[in-house]
Amino acid sequence: MIIYQLPSQERQLALTFDDGPNPVYTPQILDLFKKHQAYATFFVIGSYAKQYPDLLRRIVEEGHEIGNHTYSHPALPKCDRQDVYNELETTNGIIQEITGIQPSLFRPPYGEFNKHTVEAADRFGLHTVIWPDHQNTKDWSLPGADTIVERVLETLQTGDIILFHDGSGDDAGEDRSQTVQAIEILLPHLIGNNYKLVTVSQMMRSYNEAMILRV
Numbered sequence: 001m002i003i004y005q006l007p008s009q010e011r012q013l014a015l016t017f018d019d020g021p022n023p024v025y026t027p028q029i030l031d032l033f034k035k036h037q038a039y040a041t042f043f044v045i046g047s048y049a050k051q052y053p054d055l056l057r058r059i060v061e062e063g064h065e066i067g068n069h070t071y072s073h074p075a076l077p078k079c080d081r082q083d084v085y086n087e088l089e090t091t092n093g094i095i096q097e098i099t100g101i102q103p104s105l106f107r108p109p110y111g112e113f114n115k116h117t118v119e120a121a122d123r124f125g126l127h128t129v130i131w132p133d134h135q136n137t138k139d140w141s142l143p144g145a146d147t148i149v150e151r152v153l154e155t156l157q158t159g160d161i162i163l164f165h166d167g168s169g170d171d172a173g174e175d176r177s178q179t180v181q182a183i184e185i186l187l188p189h190l191i192g193n194n195y196k197l198v199t200v201s202q203m204m205r206s207y208n209e210a211m212i213l214r215v
Contacts, residue, residue: 002118002128003200006207007159013190014161014200015040015183016131018069018107021048021055022167025176029166029183030062036187038197040064043107043129045169046071046091053098060099065199067105068092068126073169077114084120092124105129105200109169129200131163137182140165140174145181152186159207161200 006014020026021044033040042059044066049056059066070076070087071094079087088106096102106126108117113128121128134155137148152162164183168174190197 001122002113002130003161003204004130005132005157005159005161006200006203007157008203008207010206011158011195012198012203012206013156013158013195014203015164015197016043016067016107016129016161016200017041017164017166018043019048019073019165019167019169020044021052021059022176023052023055025180026052026055026166027058028180030058030064032180032183032187033064033197034062036191036197038187038191039199039202040197041067041105041129041200042166043067043069043105044091044095045069045073045167046087046094048167049091049094049098056095056098060101065105065201066095066099066101066103067107067129067200068095068103069107069169070109073109075110075112076108076117077112081116081120084117085123088120088124088126127204129161131161132157135160135162137162137164139176139179139182140168142175142178145178145185148178148182149185152182153189159203161203
């Protein structure tokens with residue numbers, strides 16, 4: 001199952017963060033969500049999760065959701081089937097060992113997948129979560145906080161799954177300060193416009209005719 005968007009009668013949005021946890025930027029993002037009593041989904045890289053277990057525990061303790069983003073952030077369509085299984089299984093084990101929770105969501109690195117990728121996710125009971133094209137903020141390219149905000153708002157739809165990054169799959173030291181600045185602007189704006197910011201799984205429970213594809 002591949003999920004891109006979850007239209008709902010409720011004004012709900014799912015803000016998602018890839019490539020963490022990051023010891024600099026993830027805590028800042030968590031602080032902002034806590035301040036505004038909002039919730040998000042963090043697709044974590046297993047090697048970073050293992051390195052920063054306290055951040056993983058904090059994510060869960062503050063009501064957010066954790067998804068599997070592989071152990072080493074490879075382009076999965078270029079991997080053989082066993083390597084894909086190993087990437088998912090190892091990361092699932094790390095998340096469960098640290099938090100006591102078995103993840104139910106998976107996002108492939110770079111949003112790249114094929115039939116074998118989805119089959120592997122299904123084997124582990126993971127829903128594959130991507131994002132609609134209009135909600136790829138491309139915050140990793142450092143376009144400026146105002147541009148990130150504009151990209152979110154200009155085509156915003158109820159049920160959007162919005163892509164941000166709190167870390168980097170290629171360079172753990174990469175700058176994500178613009179993402180933090182954009183979130184600081186977006187949260188009060190979205191909440192002020194009566195959007196409820198929820199986890200992907202929360203939004204799945206209340207969706208109408210989700211844009212779900214089967215492969």
